[in-house]
Amino acid sequence: MALIEKLKEEQKSAMKAKDKTRLGTIRLALSAIKQREVDERITLSDDEIVAVLTKMVKQRRDSIAQYEDAGRQDLADVEQSEITVLEDFMPQPLSDEEVAALVTSAVTEANAQGMQDMGKVMGILRPQIQGRADMGVVSGLVKTKLS
Structure with missing residues (x-):
């Protein structure tokens, strides 16, 4: 199954399960993918989608560092939960x-x-x-x- 279809299926599952955190994160990912497709007038391949997801994870890691420096652990926890959801759709990390x-x-x-x-x-x-x-x-x- 293509990665975009997997994201859309998981979006439906999150809606049915009323999992707001997972649903919101998946919607953000689908939005970022759609934005890139519209901007560049292309259909993204799975590798390009992984690149978008990787960029999103990197942004969240940077945000976590800034929130922790500012003493806002509550916001850092939200970002960490989004990273956990995004990593479900990325390939297995290398040792x-x-x-x-x-x-x-x-x-x-x-x-x-x-x-x-x-x-x-x-x-x-x-x-x-x-x-x-x-x-x-x-x-x-x-x-x-x-x-």
């Missing part, structure tokens, strides 16, 4: 060993010699890792590998 193996193979595949080849390596890794690992951590691993 640290799997990420390290992918980085090593990408460095070999790109025939990278130094930091000037980091863009090539990240270009190879991005489609494989998108939504399954934190790109900041992956970037740090690549930098370490190329140094």
Whole structure:
């Protein structure tokens, strides 16, 4: 089943279960997907939908950090519950060993010699890792590998 259909089915289930948090989060996700489709006049593939969901999770993590710094744990908890719902629709995260193996193979595949080849390596890794690992951590691993 395509990811967009899965989101719509879960939206119906959340309506029937009267789960307001889940329903609201799914509606936000569907709205963000629809907005991108309208803006770019395209139909998003599952990979592009995962990219939208990844961006939403990243925004919520940033918000959690800001709320916790301001002492607003109640708002941070709301954001955390939204992350939990969004992660249900994302691919399984990669383990640290799997990420390290992918980085090593990408460095070999790109025939990278130094930091000037980091863009090539990240270009190879991005489609494989998108939504399954934190790109900041992956970037740090690549930098370490190329140094």
